[in-house]
Amino acid sequence: MLLTSFIDVLLGYLSSPMMLGLVVLGTVLGLVLGAIPGISSTMALAILMPVTFTMEPGVAMLFLISVFMSSVYGGSISAILMKLPGTPASIFTQIDGYPMAQQGRAGHALNFALVSSTIGGMIGLAMLVLLAPVLAEFATNFRSPEFAAVALFGIVMLSFSSNGSTLVASVVGFIGVILGMVGFDALTDAQRMTLNTPMLQSGLNLVPMIIGLFGLGEILQNLVGFAQTPKVRPQIGKVMLPLNELTSRWKVMLRGSVIGTFIGAIPAAGSAVAVSIAYAQERRLSKTPEKFGTGHADGIVAPEAANSASVGGSLIPLIALGVPGDTITAVLMGALMLHGLTPGPLLFANNPTFVAWIYVSVLLALIATLVVGLGMIRAAVLVTRIPPQLMYVFIAVFCVIGAFAIRNDMNDVYVMIAFGVVGFVFSRLSLPVTPMAFGLILGPILEENLRRSLMISRGSWSIFLERPISAVLIVICVTLVSIPLLKWSWVKLRAL
Amino acid sequence: MKKRNLFTSALCLATFAALPFQAAFADDAYPSKPIHITVVWPAGGGHDLVGRLIGHELSTIMDTAVVVDNVTGAGGSTGIRHIAKADPDGYTIGVMGLHAVSQSYMNTSAPQLDGLDPLAYVSDEPGALQISADTGIDTLEAYVAAMKEDPMGLMNGNDPQGGNSFVFAEVIPQALGTDMMRLPYPGHAPTVTALLTGEVQTATLPIPPILEHALAGTINVLGVASETRHPQLPDVPTFKEQGYDVVVNDFVMMVAPVGIPTDIRAKLESGLLAAVNSEGFVAAAKKSGMVLRPLGATDAAAELAMQQELVYPLLENAGLVAPELKRD
Incomplete structure (x- = not known):
């Protein structure tokens, strides 16, 4: 039933030049908007939503899903070329993407990102089509204790997220957790660490902080060394990737995609969580973890597969339960409502054609992103030919625009500048900044859900062990933490 | 039909692309540049939907582009401050609800509501x-x-x-x-x-x-918790029908900074009311479960005053009113 309507819709769309044109248009707009720092996928959709007012619902979905899918990859373009994540989903792409571009392999970096995005998206879509009911069941088992356990798991993983001392990484991560508390407390609306000033009451938003830490911090650092060593412009290098570089990474892609789909399927978890866990996981499993952060392809492939796969994942709660998987699908839901289709459990159950529209839209959007993306790579890498003096000015301007645009708030620009200085000082002191990003993303999730879980259990910590998913996650966390300790004691014992 | 869709879409896109340049043609007649609707919650929420739907209708009625700005953070206070501090020239208006009233009592840094000028009441949102x-x-x-x-x-x-x-x-x-x-x-x-x-x-x-x-x-x-049954759920009785006297609701209203010139204010008020009463908005609002009750500026101000009287004692009983903001 679903399969036949899927094929019907697919053939219908493929044979209509207008539909194909719309997909390409949506893809180009999504790529450009996604690549502009500060315009997240959510905002790209919100901006383009009025354009769909006059369209038929299925056409509108096709257009918006094209924007959605391509904006996820678009965010990686600026992350790789300018060290500025265009969307929160590409926060971790820059860590290896930017160094790779600086080594004259910008084309390769973009290719890695694009291909793993496409494959991740396909796997996410396949899991959406085949496993939606199962995954929806899994997602409904996710309540506050499980969220807290996932966040804890991510925070434990952060110690594997950077080179050098685990202790230093943990301390920096802890600073990130504390900074995530600034502003209004999510559970009581009480103010914390705001000094009662409007600026800090807005909280420290993730995007301005990341833009400052990575983007502006990088510029400041380059400016210091600029006078002595005029920077050699990186070569464009070969744009196309040897196929074996990609095929040899199928495991990384698969792992990233599965993590992305599962985390995407959990309502409200979002792609930022998916990429942070995928990146840390890959680094932990890697035989050469020291290569991460220096332009290692695995460091691009894992988060890129995860963020595209999370698109398929985030549609699962929407289709199966009628609740949005994240803020992006919330805007999609809003768009559906504008067309008089309020998503809920009945809409999708009663309209298999509608579900087919969504599946076909995701598929076409993925293919269009791959094609348009490949076409744009050659032009995009020209960005690296811009002389550094000019480039730094561009990046600084984008840092300001990006920080402002996320909430239309000037305070976020000041926050961005402050964190630019923090990023600069950290790199001068050879401290890692990545764990701070982990703390910022996961800290608030951990805190909110930990406190709510304890409210539910009336203060009893056993709630985390009574529930199977959280119990398993906590056992994994304890094991991860204790393995180095056990190894160390083993070595000591043998020496006796 | 489909061809026309593509054409209109392209036209919309072109309008969108041209937005930044329209300000250059500003002249005396209001509105001569895009009107910005501030939504204090992120894209995808209920207020965002209202803002975008009204914006869509308003742009036809007022014959100008309407842009929705999501100015979020600090429990909505950042956005309310953005509206209150905007130039009172009629080009910045916003969507507000009960939360702004609560914040004005709970948070000493939140803007006080006397900086806001209610233009039109849109809907009740019964509890x-x-x-x-x-x-x-x-x-x-x-x-x-x-x-x-x-x-x-x-x-x-x-x-x-x-x-x-x-x-x-x-x-x-x-x-x-x-x-x-x-x-x-x-x-x-x-x-x-x-x-x-x-x-x-x-x-x-x-x-x-x-x-x-x-x-x-x-x-x-x-x-x-309303006087009459919810139009989208006619089978669900009110609390009153069931013997419990409780009526409580949130609301959606359109506000502007205080001090807009009278003629512009009147244009905005009638434009907003026309948008809220438009066929397209009424249909979409109904579908999404809103209870429309379009009212003009004077009535909107009265509703706001009433909500303040309702919320203050509640927050005071719960110990949430900031000491500096306590009434004598």
């Missing part, structure tokens, strides 16, 4: 009590009996202090003579999810976020 169908409880009577037996038996999901479903969770149990355990969630969408996954058994959300689930039968609405 309601929902229960998960899994509990097997489908009448208010059974709920009250269950809660009297074990006040901690059913947990309620609601906003943090000051949000509308928090206010509903304070007012409704008072009228029912019951107590409830309140679990806070940051927003309506997470509350709905918690109700569906079974983390909480009841919720005090307004109707729009749960409408489809109520129609699907996964959530039972036990009562609506």
Whole structure:
């Protein structure tokens, strides 16, 4: 039933030049908007939503899903070329993407990102089509204790997220957790660490902080060394990737995609969580973890597969339960409502054609992103030919625009500048900044859900062990933490 | 038909692309440049939908582009401040609700509401009590009996202090003579999810976020806290019908900074009312479960004053009013 309507819709769309044109248009707009720092996928959709007012619902979905899918990859373009994540989903792409571009392999970096995005998206879509009911069941088992356990798991993983001392990484991560508390407390609306000033009451938003830490911090650092060593412009290098570089990474892609789909399927978890866990996981499993952060392809492939796969994942709660998987699908839901289709459990159950529209839209959007993306790579890498003096000015301007645009708030620009200085000082002191990003993303999730879980259990910590998913996650966390300790004691014992 | 769609879409896109340049052609006649509607919540929420729908209609009525700006953060206070501090030239207006009233009492840095000039009242958002169908409880009577037996038996999901479903969770149990355990969630969408996954058994959300689930039968609405039944749920009785005198609602209104020239203010007021009464807006609002009650500026100001009187004692009883903002 679903399969036949899927094929019907697919053939219908493929044979209509207008539909194909719309997909390409949506893809180009999504790529450009996604690549502009500060315009997240959510905002790209919100901006383009009025354009769909006059369209038929299925056409509108096709257009918006094209924007959605391509904006996820678009965010990686600026992350790789300018060290500025265009969307929160590409926060971790820059860590290896930017160094790779600086080594004259910008084309390769973009290719890695694009291909793993496409494959991740396909796997996410396949899991959406085949496993939606199962995954929806899994997602409904996710309540506050499980969220807290996932966040804890991510925070434990952060110690594997950077080179050098685990202790230093943990301390920096802890600073990130504390900074995530600034502003209004999510559970009581009480103010914390705001000094009662409007600026800090807005909280420290993730995007301005990341833009400052990575983007502006990088510029400041380059400016210091600029006078002595005029920077050699990186070569464009070969744009196309040897196929074996990609095929040899199928495991990384698969792992990233599965993590992305599962985390995407959990309502409200979002792609930022998916990429942070995928990146840390890959680094932990890697035989050469020291290569991460220096332009290692695995460091691009894992988060890129995860963020595209999370698109398929985030549609699962929407289709199966009628609740949005994240803020992006919330805007999609809003768009559906504008067309008089309020998503809920009945809409999708009663309209298999509608579900087919969504599946076909995701598929076409993925293919269009791959094609348009490949076409744009050659032009995009020209960005690296811009002389550094000019480039730094561009990046600084984008840092300001990006920080402002996320909430239309000037305070976020000041926050961005402050964190630019923090990023600069950290790199001068050879401290890692990545764990701070982990703390910022996961800290608030951990805190909110930990406190709510304890409210539910009336203060009893056993709630985390009574529930199977959280119990398993906590056992994994304890094991991860204790393995180095056990190894160390083993070595000591043998020496006796 | 399809061709026309593509053409209109292209036209819309072109308008969108041209937005930044229109300001250059400013002249005296109002409106001569895009009107900005500030929404204090992120894209995708209820207020965002209202802002974008009204914006869409308003752009036709006023014959100018309308841009929606999501100025978010600090429990909505950043956006309200953005509206209050904007130039009173009629080019910045905003969408506000109950939360701004709460913040003006709870947060000493939040803008006071006397900086805002109500232009038009859009809709009521009555409070309601929902229960998960899994509990097997489908009448208010059974709920009250269950809660009297074990006040901690059913947990309620609601906003943090000051949000509308928090206010509903304070007012409704008072009228029912019951107590409830309140679990806070940051927003309506997470509350709905918690109700569906079974983390909480009841919720005090307004109707729009749960409408489809109520129609699907996964959530039972036990009562609506308004004078008349909810138009989209005509089978659900009000609390009054069931013998509990409780009427409480959030609201959506359009506001501007104080000090807009009178003629521009009048144009905006009539434009907004026309937008709210337009066929397209009425149809979309109905679908999403809003209860439209379009009123002009004077009535909107009266409604706002009334809401302030309702919310203040509630927050004071809960110990949430900031000491500096306490009334004598």
